[in-house]
Amino acid sequence: MDALAEDLELLPETRRALRHRIAVAQSEGRAPSVVAAVVRGGEVVWEGSRTSVEGHGPDGNVQYRIGSITKTFTAVLVLRLRDEGLLDLSDPLEKHLPGTGVGEVTIAQLLSHTGGLAAETPGAWWERSPAALRPELADxxxxxxxxxxxxxxxxxxxxxxTLLGSLVETLRGKPWEDVLRAEVLEPLGLDRTSGQPQAPHAGGWAVHPWADVMMPEPLEDLGLMAAAGQLWSTTKDLARFADFLLRGDERVLRAATVREMRAPAAPSDPGSADSGYGLGVQVATNGGRRLFGHGGSLPGFVAGLWLSEADDVAAVVLANCTSGLPPTTVAMDLVRIVADAEPRFPAPWRPFGEAERVPLELTGPWYWGTSPHALRLTYDGSLELGPVGATGRTARFRSEPDGTWTGLTGYYAGETLRAVRREDGSVSHLDLASFVFTREPYDAQAPVPGGVDPQGWRGIG
Structure with missing residues (x-):
């Protein structure tokens, strides 16, 4: 076994803790069956299941309906259109899908659920009624x-x-599911993800809240609502999809775009300060750990897919019950069990290559007014800026071809850092989003906004 495989393989006590967690979930949630998987370092490192019928435990190849995790797939299609230059996220819907009556809503607002639209459709409960009742967007x-x-x-x-699914169909000239298959499922190898169930698949059940009996839930095709919740999938496929959401795949979306999806674009409801929403991705804080992913439910099924970027751990949980088992909670618990019991090994430190240019003149202490900061250059070519000896704004910056640096995190995300040089080529000061960083506090030789008192620093007279 090589070193990487040894690092990925879970310890026996960790595996037992994972088995115990889904056993408790299935028992307390009164689910006919539950199947789960954990991904670490891009590999499935654990799979487990629990069932009410002895000897019929599902495996990672059994399909379950995944409900609103479908929305994340739809968001991937929309962002592909954006990356191709066919639309801008700030575009009003009317520009690309006219005649809806809600055309002032932007594509970004639809992706982040900030468009002000109703939560559900009018009329009968759409998840449990025929799609024929809603043949048009107006319905x-x-x-x-x-x-x-x-x-x-x-x-x-x-x-x-649903509007985003129709947008995809309009711009591609093909049905939503056909576009999804060609542009996402096939490139990522998700051959067990589909709009209709494919054997082997679980049946959906409703469990009586006050008695240990159950009945089958009706299976409805969602029609126009498909882009919001139609898909069926497996833990194996969703594990692969989770890794894509973490690292990207140039055949589908580059890493920068999936990182954009994970960035909070909207807060959650009032009173839910620990959660929010990105572009087709839910964002949450659980036990101090930043997580992203999505939950899903349709009558007869619940699903959860959650990841921790810092720990490089993801978990998928699928069950065939309408309610009772909380898939998001269980998936987050599986992530926590692995991340806490077996912390991620940091990447080995290494220096710059011998032939690489290292701009040492930018590193070290800088002052924003009287606040000391330090600028550190890492071997991957990025800059890290943070306060010295105090709390404050920290950020990481990416080098650009023109010699500037672009903020990637925190308050300065998207902002430009410039090293302003003197005539002799030496660095005078740093300019960051109108802030001037100098080598000395309020350096009189630098263009400090508002100027510097000509008498300089002094005590009380």
Missing amino acids: VLGDEPFRSSPGSRFHYSNPGY
Whole structure:
């Protein structure tokens, strides 16, 4: 076994803790079956299942319906269109999908559930009624589609993702599922993810809340609502998809775009300060750990897919019950069990290559006014800026071909850092989003906004 495989393989006590967690989930959640998987370092390192029928435990190849995890797949398609230059996220929907009656909503607002649209469709419960009741977008949106002004707040909207599915179909000229298969499922090798169930698949069940009996749930094709929740998948496929959401894949979306998906674009509802929403991805804090992913449910099924970027661990949980088992909680617990019991090995430190240019003149202490900061250059060519001996704004910066640096994290994300040089080529000061960083506090030789008192520093007279 090589060193990498040895690092990825879980310890027996960790594996037992994972088995115990899903056993408790299946028993307390009264689920006919539950199947789960954990991914670390891009590999499935654990799979487990629990069932009410002895000897019939599902494995990673059995399909379950995944509900709103479908939305993340739809968001990937929309961002592909953006990356190809076919749309901009700030575009109003009307520009690409005219005649909906809600055309002022932007594509970014639809992706982040900030478009102000209703949570559900008018009329019968769409998840348990025929799609024939909603043959047109007007039937999905109803006469009063808005619940708040676009952009004013987060409000989860299933019809909003129906609009995004129709947007994909309009710009591609093909059905949503065909586009998904060709542009995402096939490139990533997700051959057990589909719009309709394919054997072997689990049946969906409703479990009585006050008695240990159950009945089958109806299976409805969602029609126009497919882009919001139609898909069936397996833990093996979703494990592969989770790794894609962490690292990207040039055949589908580059790493920078999936990183953009994970960035919070909207807060959650008031009172839920530990959660938010990106572009087709839920964001949450659990036990001090930053997580992203998505939950899903449709009658007869619940699903959860959650990842920790810092720990490089993801977990998938699927169950065939309408309620009772909390898939997001269980998936987050599986991530926590692995991350806490077997912390990620840091990448080995290494220096710059011998032939690489190292701009040492940028490193070391700088002052924003009187606040000391340190600028550190790492071997991957990025800069790290942070306060010295105090709390404050920290950020990481990427080098650009023109000699500037672009903020990647924190307050300075997207902002430009420039090293301003004197006539002799030496660095005078740093300019960052209008802030001047100098080698000395309020350096009189640098263009400090507002100037520097000509008498300089002095005590009390």
